[in-house]
Amino acid sequence: MQTPDLRQLISAFLLCFITWVGSLYPANIQAQDAQSEENTEDVVRRVRFSGNDDIKDRTLTTLVRTRTNREFLSIPHFTPWYSLWKLSGGRFGEEPAYLDRQTVANDIERITLFYESLGYFDVAVDTSISEYRTDKIEVSFIIQEGPQYRVNTVTYSGFPGFAEPNKRFEFLQEGAFSRGRINDTTFTVNRPYSSQALSTEQQRLITFLKDNGYASVQRDSVIALVKEDTTSSNSLDVMYRIKPGGQYKFGDIRVRLSDTEPPVNYDETDTLSGPPHTTDSTYTISLFKESGAQSKFRLLSDQLLFKPGELYNHSLYLETVNEFQNLGMLYIQRFSQNEDQVQPDFTREEIPTYFDLQTLTKHSVSTELFGMKRYGYGTGIGIDYTNNNVFGNAENLSIGANASFEFVSPSVLEEIDTTATQSSVFRSYELTADYSVPRLNFPFSFLDNRPGFTSGVTRYLLSYSRSDQLLFDINSDVGFNMRYEVNHTPNYSSFLDLIELDLVDTNPSSAYIRNLRNEFGTDTLNDGTIVDAFELQRILEDFNPQISSTIRYTFRSQNTDLIKRNRGYFSEYSVAVGGNIPYLIDNYLTTPGTLEGNLPSLFGLSDNSLSYSRYIKLSADYRKYYPISAVGVFAWRLYGGFAHPYGNSTSIPLNRRFFAGGSNDIRGWAPFQLGPGDISTDNVNIPGGEIKLAAFTEVRQTFIRDFLGANWFAALFADAGNIWYGPRNDFRDENNQDRLDRGRFRFDNFYNQIAVAGGPGLRLDWEYVVVRFDFAFRLHDLQSGWLNNKQVYFNFGIGHSF
Structure with missing residues (x-):
């Protein structure tokens, strides 16, 4: 059966969509047809600007309200939604953009005010409205800028x-x-x-x-x-x-905390006066709370960033409000500087402060049912229990569990096992316990409440998971993470994983082992013993039980809506050093003075040792979002990653390598199915790579507004990239000497190993979630070349790809 190409797919999609939407409007069709025939108003088809030497057309376009119908992907005069409206007789699509002379007059005023705001005080703006075709209008804004003051x-x-x-x-x-x-x-x-x-x-x-x-x-x-x-x-x-007025000081502070149950009865009180709480004993901090709030007085006083009697500082007052909000276990009912009115009383030298707070629900349970697509299609369920304010100091404990099941077809399994004839169900399970406190703990507690560190959080995460993968299964992954999180400003954040430990037990799939043994065969020792070939033994070392430790710093800068992603930018940079904790234990505790390269099993539970690697890992991720029209966005992303083992290590842990493919990566390839280099999936002996380069672009434009509660976006995307082995990877394949070279990064050849995928997509954008459907084509398949693979690869995701 011939696989449909892109044009056939889009045509079929549009035909089905038009038929479906048309069926939703069975009534009033004749009335709408008659109305469209009688409507002879002028339609704006062109909007132009002339004389604007210093200001770009794109800037002026955002100012005016006189516009043409929406252009698909900002292609001039290409307005398919308006064309659909005409073809359907007004049943669906976008109505014509009729000329409104009052709107044009308002646009002249907007342009004039904009120029004057930039110092063009002698600017003159006029307009010319002409009919260049029957009922087709061109609106030209004629600008005489004049000098800039x-x-x-x-x-x-x-x-x-x-x-x-x-x-x-x-x-x-x-x-x-x-x-x-x-x-x-x-x-x-x-x-x-x-x-x-x-x-x-x-x-x-x-x-x-x-x-x-x-x-x-x-x-x-x-x-x-x-x-x-x-x-x-x-x-x-x-x-x-x-006219600055007089200088003021902070006056007395009152903080009241209630629980969630009425009536309010502040049955516990405390008063702080004198240093270090206030400048002198004439000032007081009055604390009130209900016993049902289950919080300590110190929690309330520790959030105050100013003292009564100090010189007034409005920024510290606002940051104190943020401190209470960042606790996460309460919300602010009221904060003010006058108990009875909105404005402070400036007739007094001191300005008092009042905070009225209320705790949130202490215990909560939430569940979710979700769909997923990785190698095939699946579903899962999750449940989370949260204990808010565990010990009375705004600590948060969250315990979660989830399980998922994914149906994988024989065609996908065949990529690694040509004898596969039956489908399979991949399973994954995860248990997590997350304990966090809204402050920086040791050794960074001295930074807490300093400018730029007032929103610090210390998080302790313990997790256990297992999952089925296409090439290997993770029998168990036990992790512990000690993380510090700080939002320095609304745009800048830091994350420090001071201790990140992982104990991973993996094993390759039976099909993967069978293929390796068929390829490498066995060796016979002098005593006649038959063992796996040396190359195979080297590969299987990747799947020995491993322990990895990581210290990682991540800096994030952003000014975009993380759900809509329709403007601004997002960037994240990280540096990680791994393996030093196992190295210190190996060199100084288990075998002092002797470097074994592995650790004994914890508590002697197993005869298997735990291997480890020392490495450094760098990554950079930058994303930019350009509004190209009122309803369109052009987005691009660049990603680069490099991991390098050092010391006696020649590779990095399997769970720390780079992989490529998937709905949030290079669409057109399933997860783990791309690279290293141009090695095909069924010939990959060492999964993952130490180097990754990727670039992504996407254009999104709204074509239906508020249908089924969502805005519908059409998208066109292109992804490119790959992963490669690093320079220290020492694997040698005697049966295929060039295999490692084909997977190793080389400056004179890596650009020939860039995989490229692209295609159309559909986005359903609700207020708090985006559902994504992508239809990817392998534009550059590393095995079949450019434009030789006609297969469509479907991707489903929650949220934008980037």
């Missing part, structure tokens, strides 16, 4: 002085406007005018003043006055007029 000097009038001699000057000099100094409050600027820059500087001034005691400062306390500089053409002078 520049800011010559900036002066700060009324800025208060401080006890520290240079504090005011150093702060003002750090401003984005400040270049050269004229005097203590006036600076040269010499940069284009920008209303956004003026607003940013205004907010910087307000924040600085509020963090240095001037609590009553508001937006109208700092006003930017702009005047034309008569000594230079197209130049401006800016003066910030500042």
